[in-house]
Amino acid sequence: MKRTLHTAGALLAAGGLLATSACGGSSGNESGGKTTVTVMTWESNATNQLIDKALAGFDDPDITVKRIDTPNGNYGDKLASLTQAKKLPDLFWCGNDTELQYTGQGLLTDWSDRLSGSGSGDFTTSSFVPTAMKNWKTADGKIGGVPSLMNTYGIWYDIDAFKAAGIPVPAAGWTWDEMYAAADKLHKKGAKYGLVADAMTALDGPFSASLYSLSAGGAAFADSVHQPTEVTADATYTEGVGKLVAGIKSGAVAPPGYDISSQQSLFAAGEIPMLWSGQWLAAGFLTDKPKIEYGFAPLPQVDKAATLYDAVGICTPSYTKNADVTFKVLSYLDSTVWTKVLPDSPVAVPAYTAAQDAYFDALDKAGLTTVASTVKADLDAPLTQGVRFTTQWASQSNDLITAYWPDILQGKKPLSDLQTMTDKINDVIKSNG
Numbered sequence: 001m002k003r004t005l006h007t008a009g010a011l012l013a014a015g016g017l018l019a020t021s022a023c024g025g026s027s028g029n030e031s032g033g034k035t036t037v038t039v040m041t042w043e044s045n046a047t048n049q050l051i052d053k054a055l056a057g058f059d060d061p062d063i064t065v066k067r068i069d070t071p072n073g074n075y076g077d078k079l080a081s082l083t084q085a086k087k088l089p090d091l092f093w094c095g096n097d098t099e100l101q102y103t104g105q106g107l108l109t110d111w112s113d114r115l116s117g118s119g120s121g122d123f124t125t126s127s128f129v130p131t132a133m134k135n136w137k138t139a140d141g142k143i144g145g146v147p148s149l150m151n152t153y154g155i156w157y158d159i160d161a162f163k164a165a166g167i168p169v170p171a172a173g174w175t176w177d178e179m180y181a182a183a184d185k186l187h188k189k190g191a192k193y194g195l196v197a198d199a200m201t202a203l204d205g206p207f208s209a210s211l212y213s214l215s216a217g218g219a220a221f222a223d224s225v226h227q228p229t230e231v232t233a234d235a236t237y238t239e240g241v242g243k244l245v246a247g248i249k250s251g252a253v254a255p256p257g258y259d260i261s262s263q264q265s266l267f268a269a270g271e272i273p274m275l276w277s278g279q280w281l282a283a284g285f286l287t288d289k290p291k292i293e294y295g296f297a298p299l300p301q302v303d304k305a306a307t308l309y310d311a312v313g314i315c316t317p318s319y320t321k322n323a324d325v326t327f328k329v330l331s332y333l334d335s336t337v338w339t340k341v342l343p344d345s346p347v348a349v350p351a352y353t354a355a356q357d358a359y360f361d362a363l364d365k366a367g368l369t370t371v372a373s374t375v376k377a378d379l380d381a382p383l384t385q386g387v388r389f390t391t392q393w394a395s396q397s398n399d400l401i402t403a404y405w406p407d408i409l410q411g412k413k414p415l416s417d418l419q420t421m422t423d424k425i426n427d428v429i430k431s432n433g
Contacts, residue, residue, distance in 0.1 A: 212240025
């Protein structure tokens with residue numbers, strides 16, 4: 001499970017620079033008459049082994065499912081290469097942005113008719129978390145893939161550090177002011193930074209920061225990440241960003257550019273007392289056994305609960321040779337496979353609701369009660385914001401965010417430049433409208 005996902009534009013651009021891969025390809029018939037369906041994931045070796053074991057239980061004498069080995073650290077390059085060569089496997093792991101952009105370009109098989117209920121059994125749009133499925137549809141109703149796992153976000157906290165500093169541990173309903181106050185106190189007690197929150201300081205930061213505004217009754221940064229008409233930095237949004245700027249200035253919050261490559265291990269070692277991240281860390285913690293006692297709390301709020309939405313999924317190229325067979329394997333992957341994999345590797349909650357019990361049962365069995373409750377709170381949150389633009393022109397807005405956001409957070413540019421940044425992004429939206 002990955003938080004940061006490549007956009008289709010970036011993948012296609014990279015594909016032009018890469019040598020054509022010899023592996024991959026669409027479904028076809030073997031000499032024995034069996035149809036082969038190829039699958040490519042970005043999972044770790046351990047999770048892939050569990051997926052292979054689960055796929056071995058796929059009971060159809062006329063179908064062979066073959067997983068293509070792909071290093072999870074090099075998945076983006078692999079996907080770009082196969083896209084360029086038109087040798088994508090029948091089923092491949094994809095992000096929401098990739099799915100929407102590839103579908104818009106006609107690169108993916110449209111499953112909307114099958115998912116509407118016609119001949120699909122219980123594998124229909126209504127079988128999924130509504131927000132996840134809604135965001136996997138293009139403006140004209142096409143669905144080039146199905147959401148599989150949902151990223152949920154919160155604050156990982158070091159219980160020992162909070163106790164030592166005399167601070168109540170985070171819990172549902174805690175506020176942004178409480179989070180920043182805790183970060184300041186933890187910093188003054190010796191932590192290099194009380195809070196590491198690259199979700200707010202990196203390229204996606206303007207989207208995450210808008211949760212403050214949403215929770216307080218203000219406007220979200222973007223009115224939509226899929227079909228935006230405008231971005232906004234109203235007074236409430238600016239107030240929230242101002243508090244982040246103050247936290248960075250005081251040293252309580254890690255600044256833009258902080259190296260996040262080892263943040264999980266640093267948190268597990270007790271060197272980062274608060275970490276804004278996703279539920280996916282839980283699977284690693286179960287394996288690596290952090291030296292600290294830890295918990296996972298919902299993101300803070302002002303009034304109403306607000307959170308980020310982000311679902312990854314499984315896509316199919318438009319040139320798959322046997323759509324009926326591929327769809328059959330897809331439905332098995334997105335439902336039955338996760339019920340067999342998640343008990344041993346609880347990386348994320350399935351978007352397919354009938355498979356969710358396997359995930360929550362695994363968390364409960366492992367004693368990760370705060371993770372389970374926070375994921376459930378995220379799924380029930382009344383206010384949401386997407387994590388990034390999924391549009392073809394996303395790179396243009398990213399360039400503007402890069403030019404303004406880090407400098408604003410570090411006090412090198414005034415808060416008033418938030419309006420300048422949003423004005424320029426709105427010009428991009430209008431020019432691409």
